[in-house]
Amino acid sequence: MRSALNCWKINRDQPHDVFEFCNDLEYDKRGGKMMESRNINLERTALIKGDLKFTNFGQLIKSTLFRKLIKTFIDELTVKKSYLLKTLEPFQNEEGEFKEGAFIDFIYLLNINSLEEIICSGYFDIQFTYEEYSQLFLGFLEGIYNYWRSIQRFMIKTDVYSADENTKRSKAYSLASNNDAFKKMVLDLYRNIHFNVTGKSVSIYRQLPSGAQVAFLTDNFEFDREVKSKNDSLYKVPYVWEAIFEPPVIFYTQSSKRDGVFPVKDKRILQKFYLDSDEWFAIPVKVGRLLSIVYVQKEYLALGAGLFNLFEMATPEEFTKQKPDAVVFFGLDKSLFEEDEMLGFVTKEEDVYYGLIPDSAGIDYFGYMKKIMLTLHNIIQIEKKAMPVHGAFAKIRVGGKKSANIMLIGDSGAGKSETLEAINKLPKSLACDFDILIDDMGSLHFNKEGELMAVGTEIGAFVRLDDLQPGYAYSTMDRSIFMNPNIVNARVIVPQMSYEEISKSTRVDFVFYINNYEEISESTPPIELFADLDKAYSVFSEGKRMAKGTTGEVGITTTYFANPFGAVQLKEEHEKIAKNTFKKMTEVGVGVGMIRTQLGIPGYEQSGPFDAAQALIQFIDELNKLD
Structure with a gap:
């Protein structure tokens, strides 16, 4: 036994750099110094290189990731003053310093030998009985295994993009296969060690999600000169062209609500920063009919992953040939931002609108990612003389008869999505169903025939778990992304519509303001039509609601047109468009x-x-009966 142990000690290889790990201390390449990244108790992000097929345990145990995983887990135990720190006592020198290499040796051997044999060999100075140390180490094993599964895990593979559909499928299958092999390797390592510690196999095998939650195929592309900006670093970062999800996908972020609005500034900023290709990823998407590029710092990849459930992905044929309408940078150095910009801001440069968000724990929430993109969309719509709307739009059918296209306008938490989803709970005898065409944000314009038309932005929905009908979110677990499911304002991002549906112009029959603060009574019925244009405009422009905790607001609040995403910032321009839209609506018979x-x-x-x-x-x- 001792010779086998010595053989391992002598012949072990250097750590394989097959992982990156965003831990509590990392090198700041922008400033050339070590920086504190996040509070030690918060989740981190692990990047796993997807071009590697995992075939032996040494690839895991000897990896940089495994070493850093042990370090950060021990740091957490230290903060908590956990009794599990006793597990490390045999691996400390006379000064009490942790001998990482010896512990790695121990883990490697424990994968192939029983704990009792290792203790008896005397190779490690374990001053515990087998019974004592087995129980202690089991606690450590379960702790680090659960800690690993709480980390946001992404597999990244750089692979040359191909427009050929069969080639694309083959590359995606290869990446999925590598992730499957990695997941199996992690599970087998855990089970091997568990067996070698206890001497017993488990009776129930649970195939817990232990691999990458999301896998990305990325490539570096050549862009046409006329679509490029003056910041050349934007075209050196990897661009995501395919994504693979391993459901259920659950992410925990450092914040769970959004606050404030994004100010619109007149400043040139493009050449004031550099995107490190090892730190940033580009995600090209279509926000309605607009092309947007989102550059995400790797710490916020969980938010970037959410984009794939919410927006249509843009193809390389589109984003390399067409100048983007909007660009977002999520996670830039704080030094680039002024005091009133610490939640993000918007500016225009080189005929493109830019949204910039600082690297801060307070903005680690998908609402900031979504709303900065929709703010850019809305500002562009105002510039085009269309009216952006914060609302939901659905084609609702009753009794198999003529449908009605209903626009519901209201701020976050007013009940737009919840009202539509409640239709699913109504008695089947009513024979009612609906197609959602806009879930949160869209725009209104009039066609050549004078009809009011709506165009959407998102193919998915970002909704509160608490306000959905019981069990709905879990019925879509295999395609949803859950955000902070155990706390207030828990959210789920679920795909709902096709891009073809949301991007086309659809006629609007009725526009309703969503009032969530008045109780229904004889004088305040559930549905009320306005006969007076001025009264209608006043209600919509006031934007009153009872805040639901989805933002930093509480109690009764008012927001201009229930739309803090562009309408507030460009109020003067928006008001001209809105008044003209309401006047025309009454003229053409829109309720x-x-x-x-x-x-x-x-x-x-x-x-x-x-x-x-x-x-x-x-x-x-009743409308059907009148026809």
């Missing part, structure tokens, strides 16, 4: 009214949207 969801009133979180949905279906049914 304008209010729906009371009661969502902001305690006790009505489920019944309020249900009652609103029931009233809406009855309203549409």
Whole structure:
């Protein structure tokens, strides 16, 4: 036994750099110094190189990632003053310093030998009985295994993009296969060590998600000269052209709500920063009909991954030949931002709108990623003389008869999505169903025939778990991304519509303001149509709601047109468009009214949207009877 141990000690290789690990201390390449990245108790991000097929345990145990995983887990145990630190006592020198190499040796041997044999060999100075140390190490094993699974894990493979569909499928299958092999290797390592510590196999095998949660295929592309900006570093970072998800995908972020608005600044900033190709990823998407490029610092890849469930991916044929309408940088150095820009800001340079977000724990929330993109979209729509709307739009059918296209306008937490989803809970005898065409943001314009038309932005929805009907989110678990599911304002990002549906112009029949703060009574019915244009405009422009904790606001609040994403920043320009739109709506016969969801009133979180949905279906049914 001793000779086998010595043989391993002498012949072990240097660590394989097959991983990157964003831990508590990392080198700041921008400033050339060590910097504190995040509080030690917060999740990190692990990047796994996807071009490697995992075939032996040494690839894991001798990796840079494994060493850093042990270090950060021990750091956490130290902060918590955990009893599990006793596990490390045999691997400390006379000064009490942890001997990492010896511990790595021990783990490697424990994968192939029993703990009892290793203790008896005397190779390590384990001053515990087998019974004592086996129980101690089991606690450590379970702790580090659960810690690993709590980390945001991404597999990245650089592979040459091909427009050929069969070639693309083959490359995606190869990456998925590598992730499967990695996941199996992690599970087998855990089970081998567990068996060698206890001497017993488990009775129930749980195939826990232990590999990468999301895998990306990336490449470096050549861009046409006329589409490039003056910052050349933007074209040296890897661009994601394919994504593979391993459900259920659950991410925990450092913040769970959004605050403030993004100010619009007149400043030139493009040449004030450099994107390190080892630190940043580019994600090209289509926000409605607009082309957007999102550059994400690797610490925020969980937010970047959410984009694939919310927006249509742009193809290399599109983003290398077409100048983007909007560009987002998420995770830039704080020194680039002024005091009033610490939640992000918007500027225009070289005829392109840019949204910039600083590297800060406070903005580690998908709402910031989504809303900076939609703010850019809305500002561009205002520039085009279209009216951006913060709302949901659906084609609703009742009894198999004529459908009605309903636009619901309201701020976050008003009950737009919740009212539509409540239609699914209505009795089947009503024979009602709907297609969502806009979930959160879109724009209104009039076609040549004078009809009011709507165009959407997103193919998915970013909704509160608490406000969905029970079990709905879990019925879509195999395609959803869950964000902070165990805390207030837990969210799920779920794909819902096709890009073809949301990007085409669709006629609008009714526009309703969503009122979540008034209780239904004889004087305040669930649905009310406005006969007076001025009253209607006043209600919509005031943007009143009861804040639901989805932002930093509390109680009754007002936001101009319930839209802090562009309308507030460009209020003067927006007001001209909005007044003209409302005037034309009344002229062409578009119904304008209010729906009371009661969502902001305690006790009505489920019944309020249900009652609103029931009233809406009855309203549409009455319209059918009049035809």
